[in-house]
Structure formats: structure tokens, C-alpha cells
Amino acid sequence: MKKISVTLFFLFLCIQLLGQATNEYKIHYFIKSSPLKNQQSSGTCWSFATTSFIETEAIRLRKEPISLSPIFYVHPTYIEKAKKYIDSEGKSRLDSGDLTFSVLKGYSKYGAIPEIVYNGIIEEDWQHDHVEMDNAIEAMIKSIATSGYGRIKPSSWKKALQGVLNAYLGKIPDTFIYEQKEYTPKSFAREFVSINTNDYIEITSYSHYPFYENFILNIPANWGENLYLNVPIKDFELLIDNALKKGYSLAWDGDASEPNFNFKSGVAKLTLKEELIAVTQEMRQKAFEDGTTNDDHNMHLLGKATDEAGKEFYIMKNSEGMNDKGGYVYMSKNALMLKTISVLVHKNALPKEISKKLKI
Template sequence: MRLFYFIIIFLLLSFQSFSQEKKEFKIIQLVKTSPLKDQQSSGTCWSFATTSFIETEAIRLGKETVSLSPIFYVTPAYMGKAEKFIEKKGKSWFDAGDLTFSVLNGYKQFGAVPEEVYNGIIEKAWQHDHVEMDNLLKAMVTSVGTSGYGYIKPYSWKKSVKAVLDAYIGAAPNAFSYKGKLYSPTSFAREFVGINPNDYVEITSYSHHNFYKKIVLDIPANWNSNKYLNVPIQDFEKIIDAALASNFSLAWDGDASEPNFNFEAGIATLTTDEEKQEITQKLRQITFENETTTDDHNMHIIGTAKDSKGNKYYVLKNSEGNNKQGGYMYMSKKALLLKTISVLVHKDAIPVDIRKKSNL
């Protein structure tokens, strides 16, 4: 009897997987964007998604398409996290992951570099592989931050951490030639890319904070206490849809560990029962507080689509390799509303009434 039930369950799961893989979509609207890139064996989805977003914003502004180096922002982010971790004596978050803020802050301070100039793959390596580097950095800063001696040698640990980063991903150039012109990273960002990092707003929707205010969202990766604009779920959805309708894309931060987030098939839905229920502010809050919604992945929202039954999906660029959708993900509307922690968007894409309420 147990074998019979096992066979039935196996067949049901196989049918569900098969039906997901065979699902077809009709594109409703797409924002013009840059080609996909693969993060490979690195925990840098945050930088791949945000640089894709910046590339797309540059295209929207009439600039030439360029593939930016996501790895360019890894060193400044790691140096910042290490400094905070050591300053807090090990009581700050330190990991390979991060948020869109670190890319925008890095862009503002250090500029940008084309991927063909600096890709972070050195010597005989053939792909991004940061596992050994991440483990080594964690051990180093843990040793320094929790040493207990009460005296830290900043010049020593900073040199050591930077040396490890340089050894594994190389040092970014201070000057380079691109399409026949000499640039520094800052002049390249200013002249070739052309976005203003101060024009972007990270938006979330949780009821334990005041709405229409900038708040510090208490998630582990927010090691630098960055601020989000907090809005009700109805406005959260309105901002996303209004942005896409006006040819603005959005960087996405959310939970991609759900059972029905099938990266091989390129389809992300909630469970069958969850897809039938209304996604409310209360439900978003419950899943945030019980940590069934966490920020474990970053992607880039570039459009909308419908399945064969007319259900709405959002189209996202993913940096985790190819799949049956060409590397893209189709996320159901309800999955997006429940499992999104936040989105990054240009302030001009936010509807006027929401901007007024938020004093933007």
C-alpha cells in the first residue's frame, strides 16, 4: 500500500513539473534591455540584477547598450561589510549576498566599468567561482572582529581583505580604453552610462512600519541600514504596473526558494492553494514575520505576459544560467505580490499621487 501511494505522489509531482515546463506565454509588454549574463558559482545575484537594471535605464535614456561589470561592485561591497562587521565585533551581517543599494552606492562613489574591460575572472579560471573566496573572507573578518583583544589594526586587515579579493577576482582598472576613448570608471559612468543614482527609490510594503515613509527594513542583508519607501500593497502593485507601462524596469529582491519556483522551467508560482487566495497586506506581513518570505535572490523585472488561460505573469531576467525560457523567469502575479521583498525603480515611474503622499 505504501508503494502504491508513493507511485501516485511521484506521478502527481511529475505531472506538475511536466505541466509547468510545457506552459506557454504570450508577451504583453517588454522593456528594451541588455543581454542576459550568468553569475555562475558566485553569490552576486544582487549585482547582476542591479547592473542589468542600470544597463536598461541607460538604454531608456537613449544611451548606447553596454554590458557593465557586475564584479566591479563586489570589492567595495565586501570592504564595507567587513568594516561594519569588525566595527560591531562580529554582530553585523557578513556574507556573499547583498542588496541593490551596494551597487548604487558603488556607482555613485566609484563609477562603472564595461565587462569586457574587467570581468573578475582571472588566470586559468573559466567562470565566476567565489566559493573559496567567500569562505576565506568570512574566516578572516571573523577572526579579526571577534579576536577579543580590544585593538584592531585597520591598515593590516584592510590590506589583507583587499589582497584576497584581488587574488580571486582581480583589481579593477583605474583607467581604460573603450571604443577608442580613454575613461576612468567615474568618467565612464558619467559620460557613457549617464544615470543619476540619486533618482532611484527602493520600495517595500510591510505594515509594521508607517506607510509613505522612508524606513530601515530589518532584513539580514541590509547591513548598512539602507532606507526603503514603505507603501500599502495596493500602491506597491500600482507602482510596479505603472512603471512597466511607462517603459521603466524594476530591480527585484525577494524569496525564490518556494517549491513552485522552478528555475529550470523558468516559471515561478505559489502552490495551487496559495494561487487561489487573495494576497493581502496581512498575508504579506505574516510571511515576512514567520520568515517564509526572505530576501534570498535578486532578479530584474522587464515586462508582463499571460499564460494560455489569461493569467498575468511578470517577466524577469535571471542571472542563474539558461533554462527552458532562455534564462528568463515568468512569475505569477500572486507570487510577485507575496514573495517580493522590494523593488528598485526610478522615482519618475512612481505615480504622482503616491509621490505626493511620500514627499518624493
């Protein structure tokens, strides 16, 4: 019965996507994934996108489809982010934005919880709304960070922050029942997901650092000083296409604030002039250095398509609610190459020649 329901689920999903693409796009690759979730009034696209990525990796590993809780990873990330902010005396990032790294670290250290068990919405509320919580946390942690040398009480502020998170998001259970069996987050992750976080790499493409080496990318959300692998733009495009062709999805970090990015219609393009020329390494670098490319959103890259004119588009799973494309975003090739900060992907998805250069 389970196998039939899973097959029907994927059939429905494919029919839905193909229906959206009729007379608009021809889909060439589309990776099987889980249903869309809506982050609503929260700044947690990073966790929604990366959780979707993990769910999809579990499917690729022939696990039963499962809906994981993105908010499960918000708890430990806020604790670590607050600690870094206090230790740096306010010089680190404190807002709700973050990156794929925090979810992978959370998965590795704590495991995973199904969304049906813990969704991060308390009984009195009806949606993800973190505005009040974010404001309260920011005020509290900024005050603690400026308390002065010798006056900070680590055990106290951590308990206080945990109390705020529990009040707004609910307390994370130590154990829970799922399908009539008791699990901890760690045991659940082992049985229902089974990914190895060491198998995933974050890749970018900027010329201010040597190619085929690791470096700390200086972007606001990288408060944890995480390492990125740097490749030339041609390899960047090649590895994205190769991953999709081989059945691997990618978690995407980039800039979604372009004027021609219409999330209601589900189409993301550059200006007409920018769409007519191929994006170069120099164009990527300039956009990064002048701030016209920022890391302001995370999505989940699942597929590739062409429009009626044969123009290439990439299919993004978004967490910002429904739109004319069923919640998905079709991003042009030029937009992807210019506005992508980085992608997270399984190391086995890389072409052999790139793996050899990166010594993976």
C-alpha cells in the first residue's frame, strides 16, 4: 500500500508540473522531491530550502518520502549565532538569515524530526510568524553582548534564549512516536534519512580567490566562517547541469531581488539586454563586489527546462507560497549564472574532471 501511495504522489507531482509547463516550457530534467512548504512570515528560507534538499536526498537514497521540520534547525542555529555575536562583542550577524551549513551541522549533531511531530507553530498561532520573536531575541542578545567584560553569564543567557525559542516555536521533544515506534531525533534521522553530511560540498565561483581551493566567502550570512570550494564559471555551469542530469538536486543561495524576478508569475529573468549576452566571470565578480548580487534568498534547484524559443531555464522549488507555477520558479540561465552565490551538492554529482581538480 505504501509503494502505491508513493507512486501516486510522484505521478501527481509530475502531472502538476507538466501541466504548468504546457505551451510554456519543455521539462528536460526534474528531480523527485517532497511537497512544497511555506515559510510564511519567517526569515528561514535557508532552513526550508536545505530541509527540502535533505528530503530529496533521502528519496534519491530510496527512502520513503518524509516531510521534515525546517524549524527544528532554527533552535540550535539561534543558540550558536547568539554565542558568536556575544563572543565577538556584536561584530557578528544576528538576524534570521542563514545558510545551508547550519542545517547540515544541525542534522549531523541533532538528527531530524518529522514535521507532523514538530512544526514550530504553537497552539495559539496558525502560521510561521517570527517577527516578534526575532525582535525579542535581537534586543536581548544585543543587551547581553554589551554588558561588559566579566558581567556576561553564559548559562543564564542560553537558558533565557532557549526559553524565548520554546515560547514562540514550541519545545523540541527529546523522544516521539512515529508510525507506532519511539524515536529520538538521531535515531529517526538514521532510519528515515541516512545521509552523510561529509558527502556534501558548497561551491561558488569568484575570481578574488584562487580557483579549485577552499576559502571563507565574505557574505553577511556566513557568520560561521564556513568554507566554499571555488571554481571558474564554466565549471560552475557544468557541475550544475551534470548534477541535474545525474539525478542530484542542489540547494541554491543567491539574489532574488532583481526587478525582473517575478515570483507571482514564477519567472526570474534579467533585463532584456542582460539576457542577450553570455554571463562572464568578470560580470559575476563585478555584481558581487558592487553589491548588486547579494545572498538574500535560498531555494532548492530541482530541474531544467526550455521555453518555446529554446531558451534555458532552471526549476527552483520556492518556500514563499503558491504562484502561477504552483510555487516553483523558472529562472533563466543568465539569471542563474549571474545571481547565484553558491550551490550545495553531493560530491558524487560532480564531473570527474572537476572532482580531480578539486581533489575530491
